[in-house]
Amino acid sequence: MRRDRWWVQPALIVAALTVFGIYSIVRAILSKYYAITAGGAHLQSPFFSPDLPGIFSFKTGLPWAFLVLWAPLGMRSTCYYYRKSYYRSFFLAPPSCAVAGAARRRYTGETKLPLVLNNLHRFFFYLAVLVVAFLWYDAIRGFFYHGSFGIGLGNAIMLINVLCLSAFTFGCNSWRHIIGGKLNCFSCSSAARTRHGLWQKFSILNGHHQFWAWISMFTVGLTDLYIWLASSGVFTDPHHVF
Amino acid sequence: MSETLTAGGTRKLQIWRGDLTSGELVDYELETEPGMVVLDAVLEIQRSQAPDLAVRWNCKAAKCGSCSAEVNGRPRLMCKTRLDHLPADQPITVEPLRAFPLIRDLVTDVSWNYEVNKKIPPFTPREDLPEGDFLIDQADTDRMSEFRKCIECFMCQDVCHILRDHRLHDRYYGPRFMVRMASLDMHPLDGLDRIDQIADDGGIGLCNITKCCTEVCPEGIHITDNAIIPLKERVVDARYDPLLKILGRNRRRPGKKKPAV
Ligand code: SF4
Ligand code: SF4
Ligand code: FES
Numbered sequence: 001m002r003r004d005r006w007w008v009q010p011a012l013i014v015a016a017l018t019v020f021g022i023y024s025i026v027r028a029i030l031s032k033y034y035a036i037t038a039g040g041a042h043l044q045s046p047f048f049s050p051d052l053p054g055i056f057s058f059k060t061g062l063p064w065a066f067l068v069l070w071a072p073l074g075m076r077s078t079c080y081y082y083r084k085s086y087y088r089s090f091f092l093a094p095p096s097c098a099v100a101g102a103a104r105r106r107y108t109g110e111t112k113l114p115l116v117l118n119n120l121h122r123f124f125f126y127l128a129v130l131v132v133a134f135l136w137y138d139a140i141r142g143f144f145y146h147g148s149f150g151i152g153l154g155n156a157i158m159l160i161n162v163l164c165l166s167a168f169t170f171g172c173n174s175w176r177h178i179i180g181g182k183l184n185c186f187s188c189s190s191a192a193r194t195r196h197g198l199w200q201k202f203s204i205l206n207g208h209h210q211f212w213a214w215i216s217m218f219t220v221g222l223t224d225l226y227i228w229l230a231s232s233g234v235f236t237d238p239h240h241v242f
Numbered sequence: 243m244s245e246t247l248t249a250g251g252t253r254k255l256q257i258w259r260g261d262l263t264s265g266e267l268v269d270y271e272l273e274t275e276p277g278m279v280v281l282d283a284v285l286e287i288q289r290s291q292a293p294d295l296a297v298r299w300n301c302k303a304a305k306c307g308s309c310s311a312e313v314n315g316r317p318r319l320m321c322k323t324r325l326d327h328l329p330a331d332q333p334i335t336v337e338p339l340r341a342f343p344l345i346r347d348l349v350t351d352v353s354w355n356y357e358v359n360k361k362i363p364p365f366t367p368r369e370d371l372p373e374g375d376f377l378i379d380q381a382d383t384d385r386m387s388e389f390r391k392c393i394e395c396f397m398c399q400d401v402c403h404i405l406r407d408h409r410l411h412d413r414y415y416g417p418r419f420m421v422r423m424a425s426l427d428m429h430p431l432d433g434l435d436r437i438d439q440i441a442d443d444g445g446i447g448l449c450n451i452t453k454c455c456t457e458v459c460p461e462g463i464h465i466t467d468n469a470i471i472p473l474k475e476r477v478v479d480a481r482y483d484p485l486l487k488i489l490g491r492n493r494r495r496p497g498k499k500k501p502a503v
């Protein structure tokens with residue numbers, strides 16, 4: 001029997017994921033204060049990108065953020081790393097290694113609905129790439145204030161956030177498979193050799209997937225919080241336009 | 243605490259004694275020496291206090307995989323676990339592996355693993371290879387050599403909750419054999435399409451990638467990241483990806499043939 005404090009880690013994970021989940025839902029329901037626009041700026045919160053009302057020019061009081069949030073949330077909830085963490089900490093299957101947890105429940109792993117749907121993770125990866133592309137667009141657009149180049153704290157935060165999200169997204173196990181892992185012969189053609197090289201590079205990122213999963217979850221939440229506070233007038237985003 | 247302070251001295255051990263019908267943890271105390279490993283302590287107890295204590299070991303160099311046991315509740319090689327790395331203020335518990343039937347004391351019957359192994363067709367060369375041409379590129383051997391490090395200690399099998407807690411030995415081969423399956427399926431010269439066996443008889447869908455196998459592997463094999471997840475993705479290619487199905491590419495495995503059943 002394990003006598004160490006094995007329950008600390010699952011407890012922390014439950015706490016962190018619950019806080020993040022509640023925060024996202026509250027923000028989506030609010031669907032307000034999601035862009036800093038004072039002084040010709042346009043800093044869009046990552047929770048609200050792509051900016052559907054902006055693109056399709058409509059105004060709504062409805063929580064439209066749900067229309068975009070399902071994609072990144074789907075990416076995270078089918079991600080191989082997050083699966084490990086919630087199976088352990090929420091499903092207690094198992095809560096920690098060599099600890100029985102929910103052992104008496106009938107166990108079917110990922111063979112039955114709904115968990116068998118986790119096998120479609122790669123489609124959420126495709127969507128996540130799209131979202132990350134929008135976030136890069138947002139981050140770059142953020143440097144232009146009424147068309148003139150400028151730099152501010154908000155810009156730095158958005159850039160760091162999109163870098164972290166990219167590191168998380170491209171460390172994905174499905175991507176590692178698609179880019180080269182599925183090959184059985186790395187040397188049989190020049191395309192295979194190129195893919196082998198890429199597979200090696202993304203494997204390094206994949207080795208730190210858990211790290212980037214957490215870091216990017218914090219950066220995305222904090223970026224949104226920053227934009228929420230600055231756009232609702234709690235403080236102004238310090239920046240300099242050249 | 244520095245190692246020199248904790249090394250040596252009197253230590254308490256609680257060793258599981260019994261057979262399939264009954265058993266209990268029995269307390270022992272012994273004078274230890276700096277640098278001792280758990281196996282040293284157990285063998286010393288066997289020599290001086292309990293000559294009938296059953297324990298299996300062989301190389302004492304973490305290479306034969308015989309001395310697997312559960313030390314302080316975690317699967318470990320007894321010969322690789324130093325006493326001074328275990329908390330000094332508590333007795334050290336030593337128990338047999340849980341996932342397999344007990345023979346006596348610390349010895350379990352791991353033969354189920356050998357039965358599973360027999361079900362896996364060995365390397366079968368592709369039919370389209372030029373006669374006698376078995377050249378493989380370094381890039382391809384690199385990926386497989388990790389899997390070759392396995393010493394069959396079966397601690398990953400022991401810690402896997404599918405076998406350990408749910409006792410689904412008839413539905414899942416266990417992580418050790420997913421490693422073997424990966425090394426065969428990824429082999430550039432292997433001619434068998436093993437996906438059906440991996441998914442059906444092998445039961446890879448039962449694994450929920452909670453990574454305990456990887457945590458305990460004494461050889462540091464990335465069982466989940468490098469064997470199981472890649473195999474799961476291969477199963478997705480063949481069975482779940484609707485896009486590949488529409489494109490008719492879900493069963494495209496050049497050089498691989500379904501095994502004759
Ligand atoms: S990752 Fe899968 S094979 Fe490994 S211990 Fe967990 S359930 Fe078992
Ligand atoms: S994969 Fe690792 S833990 Fe499993 S049997 Fe082989 S050496 Fe032991
Ligand atoms: S995003 Fe984590 S595995 Fe794909």
